[in-house]
Amino acid sequence: DADVTQTPRNRITKTGKRIMLECSQTKGHDRMYWYRQDPGLGLRLIYYSFDVKDINKGEISDGYSVSRQAQAKFSLSLESAIPNQTALYFCATSVTGPRNEQFFGPGTRLTVL
C-alpha cells in the first residue's frame, strides 16, 4: 500500500473553478508539504505544515490555500483556478528532525483551461 496518496491523479478544469487536491499519509509523519512542478523545472514549495492547525506559506503561495484537517491529511485548494496553475502537484511528508527525508506522493496532474 502507498504511504502517501493523492487524489485525484488527474484533473482538467476551467478557469475560475474552485479545485481541491487531497493528500493522505499513513507514515505517521508530522510534517507535510505541497510542491508544484513545472516542465523543465524542479519543485517549488507552495505551503507546509508541521502539525495540525499549523499552516505556513512557501515561496509560491499566491492563489492557493491549504487545510490540515488531521495529522494524516493535508489538502490544497485553488479558489479560482487560472491557466498558469497548470502543473504537476506533489504532496510530501517528513518526520521532525534535521535529516528531513521527504517522501512524496504520486502527484496530481492539473490542467486549467
Add this chain to the structure above:
Amino acid sequence: GEDVEQSLFLSVREGDSSVINCTYTDSSSTYLYWYKQEPGAGLQLLTYIFSNMDMKQDQRLTVLLNKKDKHLSLRIADTQTGDSAIYFCAETNPMDSSYKLIFGSGTRLLVRP
C-alpha cells in the same frame, strides 16, 4: 540566494556507468539528496549524504560530495534500462524554518540498450 543546478540530459549505454552532476550555492546546506522520478510517478528518495561526508555508497549508487566546490555527483554503476528516469538533486538548510527542499531542474537519464 539558494540555487541548485544540474545538466539537463545524459545518455549512456546499458552496462556503462552514469555520472550525474549537481552544483549548489548554499554553503549552509547540511543534507543533500538524490531523488528519482519515473514517468507518471512521484519522486523516490534514492540516497542522501550529510555534509560532513565525502562519499556514500549504496549498492550500485555512489554519491560524492566536494564541499569546497559545492559539487555533488551520483554515480550509477552497471546502468540498466530501468534506471532511465529524471534524477533530481536537492538540498536542505536547517537555518530555513520551513525545512523545504531546494531542487535542481533535474537530469533526464536515457539508457540505450
